[in-house]
Amino acid sequence: MGGNEQNYVQEAFDTNWIAPLGPNVNAFEESIQDYLGNSMKVAALSSGTAAIHLALELLGVTYGDDVICQTFTFSASANPITYLGARPIFVDSEPETWNISPTLMEQAIKDCLEIGKKPKAIIAVHLYGMPYKVDEINAIAAKYNIPVVEDSAEALGSTYKNRPCSTFGRIGILSFNGNKIITTSGGGALVTKDEDIKTKAVFLATQARDNAPHYEHSHIGYNYRMSNVLAGIGRGQMEVINDRVNRRRFNYEYYKTKLSSLSQIEFLEEPNGLKSNRWLSCVLLPSYDIREKIRLALLEEDIESRPLWKPMHLQPVFINCKNYVDGTSEDLFQRGLCLPSGSNLQKGDLDRVIEIIFKVLTK
Numbered sequence: 001m002g003g004n005e006q007n008y009v010q011e012a013f014d015t016n017w018i019a020p021l022g023p024n025v026n027a028f029e030e031s032i033q034d035y036l037g038n039s040m041k042v043a044a045l046s047s048g049t050a051a052i053h054l055a056l057e058l059l060g061v062t063y064g065d066d067v068i069c070q071t072f073t074f075s076a077s078a079n080p081i082t083y084l085g086a087r088p089i090f091v092d093s094e095p096e097t098w099n100i101s102p103t104l105m106e107q108a109i110k111d112c113l114e115i116g117k118k119p120k121a122i123i124a125v126h127l128y129g130m131p132y133k134v135d136e137i138n139a140i141a142a143k144y145n146i147p148v149v150e151d152s153a154e155a156l157g158s159t160y161k162n163r164p165c166s167t168f169g170r171i172g173i174l175s176f177n178g179n180k181i182i183t184t185s186g187g188g189a190l191v192t193k194d195e196d197i198k199t200k201a202v203f204l205a206t207q208a209r210d211n212a213p214h215y216e217h218s219h220i221g222y223n224y225r226m227s228n229v230l231a232g233i234g235r236g237q238m239e240v241i242n243d244r245v246n247r248r249r250f251n252y253e254y255y256k257t258k259l260s261s262l263s264q265i266e267f268l269e270e271p272n273g274l275k276s277n278r279w280l281s282c283v284l285l286p287s288y289d290i291r292e293k294i295r296l297a298l299l300e301e302d303i304e305s306r307p308l309w310k311p312m313h314l315q316p317v318f319i320n321c322k323n324y325v326d327g328t329s330e331d332l333f334q335r336g337l338c339l340p341s342g343s344n345l346q347k348g349d350l351d352r353v354i355e356i357i358f359k360v361l362t363k
């Protein structure tokens with residue numbers, strides 16, 4: 001926590017706004033809008049997953065539709081497709097950003113059009129905070145007139161050509177889950193330029209109650225609004241977002257500098273014009289075996305590290321879905337490791353990790 005969170009939570013208690021609406025929700029939304037600029041409208045929700053679910057519904061995704069989704073991601077990017085009875089088509093990553101490959105994505109779209117069924121939406125992800133190739137993806141999406149849901153759950157504070165992530169898709173989404181760069185313990189947001197989309201998102205998120213003195217419903221609704229208590233935490237967290245990004249980026253730079261003499265370690269560099277919040281510091285090792293040696297050596301010292309996300313097309317639950325893969329994400333999954341990346345790590349903590357990696361790789 002940054003410092004002011006408890007004051008805002010106390011304010012919710014003092015004013016008795018213990019509800020999924022209230023001054024903290026409005027102020028939290030405004031602080032994100034100010035941070036993102038570009039006249040974005042933000043709807044604070046109960047989770048990033050809820051935001052993706054509402055985004056797809058607002059784009060008209062329904063039973064039997066196809067939705068293109070980056071395969072190299074966390075399952076919450078893809079799960080909401082199935083909540084709507086639609087089907088994911090998974091697309092592999094390109095090696096420069098580890099995110100959705102424009103070439104494979106266009107191939108998937110062309111094949112869909114060939115059988116007369118245009119995908120209803122594209123879910124692209126700024127994974128680990130590294131922006132995807134926004135210009136290329138948006139150009140293809142525009143060419144075929146398919147809306148993009150910009151999964152920025154891991155990318156608050158990242159920029160593409162100096163403009164913040166979550167402002168590039170038809171709808172962007174953010175997450176404030178406990179593990180993200182800032183947190184409300186659980187929470188998310190839908191981001192859009194379109195006031196009408198925000199209004200509809202809030203309507204659906206609050207049980208789709210029509211304008212009447214009694215409870216009247218002409219839509220199926222959800223209970224997806226953020227609580228005013230948790231939004232108080234969010235207000236405090238937005239005051240320290242820049243510090244959090246700086247600390248995460250420091251972790252990455254420190255690892256990279258100190259490990260630079262080890263030729264077996266590869267880092268994901270920022271391509272020109274892309275700035276990652278470095279939510280997690282990730283590295284690639286020469287093989288699965290060496291990756292595991294390092295992971296287990298760290299574990300031996302009670303230090304947690306994790307393999308990169310297992311691609312969705314390899315997940316038992318999605319094994320029968322269509323996919324366009326060329327081995328990129330499977331290779332990343334085999335050889336990749338997320339190093340300890342918390343915003344509160346001290347140099348001494350990072351040095352312990354570095355020392356263990358040195359021991360394994362120079363043995």
Ligand SMILES: *Cc1c(COP(=O)(O)O)cnc(C)c1O
Binds near residue numbers: 073077125177
């Ligand atoms: C965390 C995450 C989500 C889901 O956000 P929640 O707030 O945990 O529901 C979606 N996509 C990605 C890439 C994530 O990392």
